[in-house]
């Protein structure tokens with residue numbers, strides 16, 4: 001999946017503060033002009049092309065946060081694989097969680113084309129320096145959470161990610177095409193599983209409503225802070241990485257989701273949610289940004305658990321990487337000997 005933190009600076013705190021203005025030489029000025037022309041023409045920047053440092057850094061932060069979000073995003077749902085209510089649901093959930101792992105690997109590869117190593121990105125994640133989407137710092141308390149994550153969390157991710165298929169950096173844009181197709185399956189399987197539960201018992205309907213109540217506001221916060229408080233949004237827009245503002249995407253998501261909730265027969269937990277004829281959009285109530293920032297900065301209900309799980313998985317897998325490297329070294333030595 002996912003979204004939100006892509007406009008959040010790594011490290012602690014919400015403000016990145018003003019940056020010093022770099023000195024630009026005549027040579028650089030020509031390169032900058034060619035780069036900006038390409039962006040203006042809606043062309044694609046490729047790894048071998050010259051790019052400003054701010055562009056490279058913005059992309060590394062965004063793509064690596066996106067990759068981390070895919071990988072950490074496997075955890076809340078992975079927790080339910082052993083408890084899925086049927087073989088069919090289990091097979092679907094395994095496929096979905098596996099897709100998320102694939103998205104993470106795709107995106108780490110895209111980030112590597114910008115000159116950052118995978119070891120460095122993983123180290124940043126494991127030491128808490130890098131962010132990932134805060135939505136995964138909340139627990140999945142009942143089976144309906146799995147359906148609601150598909151419907152709402154993957155649904156929000158799709159809203160955010162479809163414009164990324166046209167982002168100015170070629171490897172990222174191309175990776176997103178496949179990712180979006182798979183996210184679409186994630187959203188549909190979630191919605192379908194909720195439809196089945198809503199046609200079931202009173203208890204099942206109550207589980208769905210409970211899950212919707214807990215996830216709705218978190219999903220709205222996934223689009224990131226309002227544009228005025230989003231220090232990285234402007235640079236993303238300027239460089240053709242971001243095509244729509246956080247608030248525009250959030251509004252699109254609300255407008256698309258309200259009719260789906262009506263078909264499903266659930267109530268979205270917002271007394272202020274209503275159609276605004278003049279605007280041609282749904283109005284919605286205020287989002288609790290203090291809670292959002294607390295979670296982004298490490299104080300959500302599952303932050304420590306999620307990170308500890310990733311660090312343990314990395315440590316447990318070290319012997320596999322060591323063995324693969326030892327085998328590669330042995331093979332190279334044997335081939336060198338045979339060639340001599």
Ligand SMILES: [Fe+2]
Nearest residue numbers: 001070100103
């Ligand atoms: Fe994904």
Ligand SMILES: [Fe+2]
Nearest residue numbers: 001154183186
């Ligand atoms: Fe997904």
